[in-house]
Amino acid sequence: MTTPSPSPRLAGHLLVECLIAQGVKDVFGVPGESYLAVLDGFHVHADAIRFVVNRQEGGAAYMAEAVGKLTGKPGVCFVTRGPGATNASIGVHTAFQDSTPMVLFVGDVASDTRDREAFQEVDFSAFFGPSTKGMAKRVERIDDAARIPEAVARAFMTAQSGRPGPVVVVLPEDMLTQAVPDALKALPALNPPQAWSDPGSLRSLRQMLLQARQPLVVAGGSGWTPQATSALHRFAENWQLPVANAFRFQDLFDNRHPQYAGDMGLGTDPGLRRRVSEADLLLVIGARMGEATTAGYTLLDVPVPKQTLVHIHVDAAELGRVYQPALSIQASMANAAKSLEGLTAPPDVPWAEWTASAHADYLASLNGAAAAKVCEGTLDMAAIIRTLSETLPPDAVISNGAGNFATWLHRFFQYRSLSQGLKIQLAPTNGAMGYGVPAGIAAALTTGRPVVTLTGDGDFLMNGQELATAVQHGVKTHVVVLLNNSSYGTIRMHQERAYPTHVLASDLRNPDFCALAKAYGYEAEKIEETSGFAPALARAMARRGGTLIELTFDVQALTTRQTLSGIRDAKGH
Template sequence: MLEDTPSRTAASATPRTAAQVLVDALRLHGVDRVFCVPGESYLAVLDALHDARGSIELIVTKHEGGAANMAEADGKMTGRPGICMVTRGPGATHASIGVHIAQQDSTPMILFVGQIARRQVGRDAFQEVDYQAMFGGLAKWVVEVTDASRMAEIVARAFHTAVSGRPGPMVVSLPEDMLVETTQTMAFAACALQAVPPSDAALAQIAQALQAARQPLVVAGGSGWSAAAAQQLQRFAAAWNLPVACAFRRQDALDNRSPQYVGHLSLGMNPRLKEAVKGADLILAIGTRLGDVSTDSYTLLEVPVPRQRLIHIHPDAGEIGRVYRPDIGVQADTACAIAALAALAAPASRPWDGWTLAARQAHAAFSQPPGRVAEAVGVDLGQAVAHASAVLPDDALVTNGAGNYSVWLHRFYQYRAARTELATTCGAMGYGVPAAVAAALRHPEREVLCVAGDGCFLMYPQELATAAEHGARLVVLVVNNGMYGTIRMHQENHYPGRVSGTRLVGPDYVALARAMGAAHAERVDSTEDFPAALARARQVAGFSLLELSTDPRQITPSARLP
């Protein structure tokens, strides 16, 4: 939701350049940090940011993909559009990964891209790209500012669109010649959005449907889960004793220690949780799109009409009925909806109490690391994650990208507070390190843990230099099994014994971290050595890296390669 502001000047006697108007607009919308890689195509904006140094911090990253990932992570944490600036052509293509993540994860974000001069368009000029064609299928809105007098209007609309309905990414193209033109149309802020609550009639229908159920299940997900919303979900689930499963990589919507939390609809999902979804007679989906991972490739709920009675609450009407036809569809702001549900009078009798208890017990058993097999070598990742979960504070921010290593993290780590899980639902490798840097900059008072596979880490290791430059305090765990684990797993399933393209020979990760400015770095070869190593890493200022040598044959917590 955008904050209102009294600064709405439409015109001024003193002309300003379009670049200055852009930076003025950023300040009016509460932007305090911009992630970028500099480029000559938007020099005028960089110059305008020079005058805004007291209010807007410019974080210069080492790669545009890192900048875009950081901006997306910042949007996740704040609920406001994360801001990224890159140059034309290669800068934009590198940054496209952040736009894809923001689109899939429903994260508000604005990517500003420098562009060639307007008179050169269509000539295949140096680094020319048609951004409407390039980003049209990824972003909510793609626009090129061709008139300096429209800069204020377009930026305000971008901020409005990024947070309205289903949040997502905007791409704003900035021709370099337009940026230096002057205008008397000054910056203004987009109007504050009024969150839409569910109607009384819809709430009455939901209450009636829940009371008629025998095996209900709440599925919580999507973006926008503030601390207040998570507390209201806890209150609602406890009063009604409803089992709550969190959608893929949205585990922080509900304290995982809650008696009503029954697991994570994820890759490597608990088989008992799959059975619970299939066996439910009513599913109350709040905020989530019910994507393919959460529904196990759309098999846990039948498409298009689920066997279970479905109540779907989502802030964007376009997502209701897009895949699944609900019995009750409610367009409403997630936070407003859960607050309204928490205010409903709970029934005196709950025939599903045993159902909830059984689901919770199944989750509790599944979330305990299995016993170590005799032939295993290196660090037991399950035990390491469980230890980190036990010693890190409730508000610690945990980041990760994509890879089989994340199955251990999401299964054995307990998320206890809202907006503490920074992970992509689109499965992008490399996200963990830049997201951790953004988290450490946004919340320097909190602990930040990045868990990354060796392949995932090597996508953006250079952003550790960004962390060092800004004194960011974080701990990186590099899970080193010498392979692209997810692909190797599928390779063994489909082409057993024929290893091709999935071996990974990495650098000396400890030496690399030290070269990047690590305050502490060490290699951990045994499970027994991990607790002390983590304690040492957490004690230093700046960033630390622990390389965990893990068994390459242990491809998942429960499966080993031959």
């Protein structure tokens, strides 16, 4: 008697099973007819994996990128061909520049219509272009359904290995409807390889530290774990080193620590800029030392800094890419931090006063008196951010998009460290507008932790529609603090500096944000006095669901240090 062969199932179902095997719990996307078989697979396996339906592919990609930041594992996004993929490209670019693990699946045209400029057809290898100047680490097309397990496992490994980043997997529509045997199984998730610091380089680093008089540590980049950041703290404490954080990686070192020196980013404190210039040893751990962190590549001389530069990074291609280090060490952050923690420190160091003064400079930058003058006649943003910093629970996530509004958060919010076990900062180092709202929603939906998003009026309107996604999928506590100055403030600032009084395209006529939020299903209230913010925040945090708090803000307060009038006066207008 013949034994019946296993009943076939759709390739789209197998793809979903592969995601489950990789440990994926939530995926984000906008449905498309090009991958209906995958959507059917999500329906079949709805008890094991959730498809979060978004309102626009850019928001979906941002949400996947945020999950990658929060977990260190690839966030997953599904979009359809052509317009869907191009909309999602902003999230891929963010993941690439932020070194965030992410996998974007793109439903594609059928194989028999390929290369005819079929409906919505795009050459995704050319568009996402895996290279040092591209948007993805790898772009792969699966033409054979039998190779789905291989391709998915490779995508996840590539996204996490070395310098983390995005991988794009293209799915021809007809391939997804192929029948595959039940014997074809998903491959298990693997841990990516970890590079270790070599002992000789560590000995050289120790000698450099012993010879230094004014050292400074700069920590940044991705790939950090709570254990690694704890080891970083112990290394800094053993050697009494001042530690600054790279642009938008402020949760790598506890901002309340007596050795914290501040963050290097947009609007870096003058005291920290001076300290970077005066340092004789600069130990950069994990950061790429990109344009924002180095103030347009001006804080360090290119290509050879006057400071003795030691650069530790997971990617060999990043070492010496812009700055020529005196010592390069290729290592993952988890292993680099363990190695540094093991370096024996001397009983005394000559830079104790240097470290103390670096922290004193940071504390002075928190003084809101000067910022209050900038805000004169409008809300005191320093006081509002201080309220957030002092009252939010330790596990609260803070997200933001791009714009001058974010400088208030970066300067006055004191981030706790990832060493406490939870990442709390979600911010795009590529300066992508519209990131904060979907990133915050993703954090609230996938972690259940309270989330506060700081956004500007222009920033919010790029992805504010994702509030509907939050409501549909049952967000628990998500608070959006919206600064409304009826302007693209960053552009206005640059216009006033480069073309004084020639204002064009930076003024905004906005909707009623509170009414808009309520239409989506959020609660909302408008605050016009500083004293009203703390009670409004308390009400929002106590409420189950989402809340938008609109802050009316004068365009005069362009930055934490300068007014619009001040910029004009400096130009003689």
